Amino acid sequence: xxxxxxxxxxxxxxxxGKDVERTVDVRASLTDMxxxxxxxxxxxxxxxxxxxxxxxxxxxxxxxxxCIYLAVWAEGKKVRTLEGLLGPxxxxxxxxxxxxxxxxxxxxxxxxxxxxxxxxxxESGKEYTDAELRKLLSGHLCRCTGYENILRAVKKxxxxxxxxxxxx
Amino acid sequence: xxxxxALYQAKSVKDAVALxxxxxxxxxxxxxxxxxxxxxxxxxxxxELISIQTLDEIRGVSxxxxxxxxxxxxxxFSHITRDPLIQKYINVLGEAVDQVGGPQxxxxxxxxxxxxxxxxxxxxxxxxxxxxxxxxxxxxxxxxRQSIHDFYIKAGKVDLREGEIQTAILIPKESYENCFGHYxxxxxxxxxxxxxxxxxxxxxxxADKKTVERARVAFGVAGPVPLxxxxxERFAAGQPVSLELAERFAQAVKEDINPRDSWRAxxxxxxxxxxxxxxxxxxxxxxxxxxxx
Numbered sequence: 001x002x003x004x005x006x007x008x009x010x011x012x013x014x015x016x017g018k019d020v021e022r023t024v025d026v027r028a029s030l031t032d033m034x035x036x037x038x039x040x041x042x043x044x045x046x047x048x049x050x051x052x053x054x055x056x057x058x059x060x061x062x063x064x065x066x067c068i069y070l071a072v073w074a075e076g077k078k079v080r081t082l083e084g085l086l087g088p089x090x091x092x093x094x095x096x097x098x099x100x101x102x103x104x105x106x107x108x109x110x111x112x113x114x115x116x117x118x119x120x121x122x123e124s125g126k127e128y129t130d131a132e133l134r135k136l137l138s139g140h141l142c143r144c145t146g147y148e149n150i151l152r153a154v155k156k157x158x159x160x161x162x163x164x165x166x167x168x
Numbered sequence: 169x170x171x172x173x174a175l176y177q178a179k180s181v182k183d184a185v186a187l188x189x190x191x192x193x194x195x196x197x198x199x200x201x202x203x204x205x206x207x208x209x210x211x212x213x214x215x216e217l218i219s220i221q222t223l224d225e226i227r228g229v230s231x232x233x234x235x236x237x238x239x240x241x242x243x244x245f246s247h248i249t250r251d252p253l254i255q256k257y258i259n260v261l262g263e264a265v266d267q268v269g270g271p272q273x274x275x276x277x278x279x280x281x282x283x284x285x286x287x288x289x290x291x292x293x294x295x296x297x298x299x300x301x302x303x304x305x306x307x308x309x310x311x312x313r314q315s316i317h318d319f320y321i322k323a324g325k326v327d328l329r330e331g332e333i334q335t336a337i338l339i340p341k342e343s344y345e346n347c348f349g350h351y352x353x354x355x356x357x358x359x360x361x362x363x364x365x366x367x368x369x370x371x372x373x374x375a376d377k378k379t380v381e382r383a384r385v386a387f388g389v390a391g392p393v394p395l396x397x398x399x400x401e402r403f404a405a406g407q408p409v410s411l412e413l414a415e416r417f418a419q420a421v422k423e424d425i426n427p428r429d430s431w432r433a434x435x436x437x438x439x440x441x442x443x444x445x446x447x448x449x450x451x452x453x454x455x456x457x458x459x460x461x
Binding site for chain 1: 177271272359
């Protein structure tokens, strides 16, 4: 087999509000770097081909499957993971609390990805219909079949943030 | 870790062209939602990659001085859907690419990648064919423009020459002016699925909205590459708007398409949904154009 040298590159980016720098193997995915170099274990390794959404993170405010995103592409970006949602003393954010309250979690493997997509939805400041929310959440697989409760958690938080009553 | 031999990161379009010439065997990677998945599957294992992901100069939608709509090749699907120029002039393209994969895929997937992989099922492809898009390619000799119809050579093969990268998709003013279109993706699921058949129709009506001046229809997965159904187009041109016209226009698409049997669907089923989709998309396009039927 042909041998080749391992290629390294230094990446500077902002992770959950903090400027960071790492020298990584260029073959690494963003999932690899976040888990191995930064211990961001909320970023799950699921399908690793961009289908299940378990590795979802926010990059400059948009949701991306970090498994099909090269680590070196994070240069200069603002990356957010679930860890970044916690308050200074580990308090849950409103959307995390809504997932707890609505029992939108069983095994929890899909939750970090779902919650970060929910954050993108909520931060748009828009009011969506149920059909629109289903579509916006459709990039995630939950194998415990908890979609209804997840939808309810996102919807409830959306109305709360908009200062509106949840329609019955 | 991805099984790649080397990664070359282009810093500009010029740099990308130089890298293409220096590493002719290397695979271009834009968003990565095809290339990285294929690498993971082993199909592109051990390949060299030229990354153009960070070239912001070919990202975004704008109007050229002559009114041509310019879509930078690295513009993501979600940005196309949200773009005000797209919504104003070719809304159907925004709607079509809003049906690719799922939300995260639409944030990373690019229109350039969607066309350069030469796949017939690409959700952008039928609409780009139906609107006579022009592909802009930048290479060692400068910029070359080519009709999207000639860009697709065969399944999985496009006319991307030595040293070239695709830098934009252009929609000429003559092509979008007063045109209204509709796209129907027929798939088994509402998300994360590949089209069994994609149908894109657009019409331009006369000033009194009574006559079809021009109708165009293109399909994905009705042949090895996306294709136009010109017999149906010729049939509809100059005809008065009516439901009967929609029916006969739709029946005529069978003259030009040649779908295959695959595990996704049988040829006969694809022919059936091609006619039905053409009819529905034609009716919807006429309505969007202000016609009454």
